[in-house]
Amino acid sequence: xxxxxIGRLSALSGVKVPTIRYYESIDxxxxxxxxxxxxxxxxxxxxxxxxxxxxxxxLGFGLDDLRALQDLSARPDQxxxxxxxxxxxxxxxxxxxxxxxxxxxxxxxxxxxxCSHGVVDECRVIQTLSEHALCVHHDQAGQTPSKAG
Amino acid sequence: xxxxxIGRLSALSGVKVPTIRYYESIDxxxxxxxxxxxxxxxxxxxxxxxxxxxxxxxLGFGLDDLRALQDLSARPDQxxxxxxxxxxxxxxxxxxxxxxxxxxxxxxxxxxxxCSHGVVDECRVIQTLSEHALCVHHDQAGQTPSKAG
DNA sequence: CTTGAACCTCTAGTCACTAGAGGAATTAGG
DNA sequence: CCTAATTCCTCTAGTGACTAGAGGTTCAAG
Numbered sequence: 001x002x003x004x005x006i007g008r009l010s011a012l013s014g015v016k017v018p019t020i021r022y023y024e025s026i027d028x029x030x031x032x033x034x035x036x037x038x039x040x041x042x043x044x045x046x047x048x049x050x051x052x053x054x055x056x057x058x059l060g061f062g063l064d065d066l067r068a069l070q071d072l073s074a075r076p077d078q079x080x081x082x083x084x085x086x087x088x089x090x091x092x093x094x095x096x097x098x099x100x101x102x103x104x105x106x107x108x109x110x111x112x113x114x115c116s117h118g119v120v121d122e123c124r125v126i127q128t129l130s131e132h133a134l135c136v137h138h139d140q141a142g143q144t145p146s147k148a149g
Numbered sequence: 150x151x152x153x154x155i156g157r158l159s160a161l162s163g164v165k166v167p168t169i170r171y172y173e174s175i176d177x178x179x180x181x182x183x184x185x186x187x188x189x190x191x192x193x194x195x196x197x198x199x200x201x202x203x204x205x206x207x208l209g210f211g212l213d214d215l216r217a218l219q220d221l222s223a224r225p226d227q228x229x230x231x232x233x234x235x236x237x238x239x240x241x242x243x244x245x246x247x248x249x250x251x252x253x254x255x256x257x258x259x260x261x262x263x264c265s266h267g268v269v270d271e272c273r274v275i276q277t278l279s280e281h282a283l284c285v286h287h288d289q290a291g292q293t294p295s296k297a298g
Numbered sequence: 299c300t301t302g303a304a305c306c307t308c309t310a311g312t313c314a315c316t317a318g319a320g321g322a323a324t325t326a327g328g
Numbered sequence: 329c330c331t332a333a334t335t336c337c338t339c340t341a342g343t344g345a346c347t348a349g350a351g352g353t354t355c356a357a358g
Contacts, residue, residue: 005355007304017305022346037354039305048279055278059253063345069275076270083274084264091257094250101247104208108240115233121225125232126218129204130197154324156335166336171315186323188336212314 004042013050020050028053028063061090153191162199169199177202177212210239 010017023029029049032042049070056066065086072083107128114124159166172178178198181191198219205215214235221232256277263273 005304016347018348019346021306026345035305035354037305039354052278057345059256059278060250066278069278072269072272073275073279076268078269080264080267080269080272080274083269083272084261084266087257087261087264087274091254091261094254094257098247098250098254101209101243101250105240105243105247107208108236108243112233112236112240115229115236117233118229119225120221120227120229120232123221123229123232125229125236126222129201129208129218130222154335165316167317168315170337175314184323184336186336188323206314 004047006040006042009042009047009050012047013054015050015054023050023053026063028067059090060094061086065090153196155189155191158191158196158199161196162203164199164203172199172202175212177216208239209243210235214239 004012006017006020009015010020013020015023020029024031029046032040032046035041052070053063053066056069057063061069069083069086072078072080111125111128114128116122116124120126153161155166155169158164159169162169164172169178173180178195181189181195184190201219202212202215205218206212210218217235218232221227221229260274260277265271265273269275
């Protein structure tokens, strides 16, 4: 288990080899000792940490959040309010994204269901994309403070 | 309406000024004529196209897809099968992402609901991330993790 | 000892923008 | 016409989280 090569660590963690090296380069993962020839040799601590990161990434946490959570878990006496706050923020973000995607899904469904498989000129897909151009929906411009059309 | 500045086009389309220039640079949007001093002057066709692009982006289409859809709409006699195919692929992608995010949401909910607001050592948030036993990845030799995003 | 897989560093590319520097043009008011 | 404010210009570089490839070195098995 100790003295793993990067390939073995990759297989055991499910994180690709270049990604492990990338994590090291951005200080997400401690640089391991090297073999006499200069190749990385990992211990079980690295594997544990990588799995933590991978699990967190699967849940959509950013690497900065995971760094913060990892730092917290190194100080077990502290209050876990910060960890809770990070997780709740992530939950809200995920819920917001689900809501957005469901609206998108509804519109895409309308699009493809109305497609009569004719020619482009009558195509609902393209028409819908063009038509909605007439609606000035949720205006998020914010780039020109003076006047708006 | 004709001879808009880039700022006005931005306000009317909801697409930010640097993004409009970026679209021009990657040939998503025709380069407009210039004023004597070299500033861009847009017509209504540009506005229509930009709104098409923005709407498509809101639905999650990639710029390559939108380029293809635009090219199709310039040839109204063609079959719209290609447009339909692009939209259906997008719909599937969105549905796949929703499913992934809902699994993520469930796990995040379990996380924060079990947090007892004590100290880090007992924190469910951090514990859950560390518990790779419950993790979905069994691929000990595989090299292709799938991601929820 | 040879072979071939796995490893090394480094650069650059991905997607769709965003930020900022440093300067030129335009517009509104006087 | 002059000035000041605003908008515009090009260009480079940065974002997040990797991924791909070149060109070379080390390791483990036979």
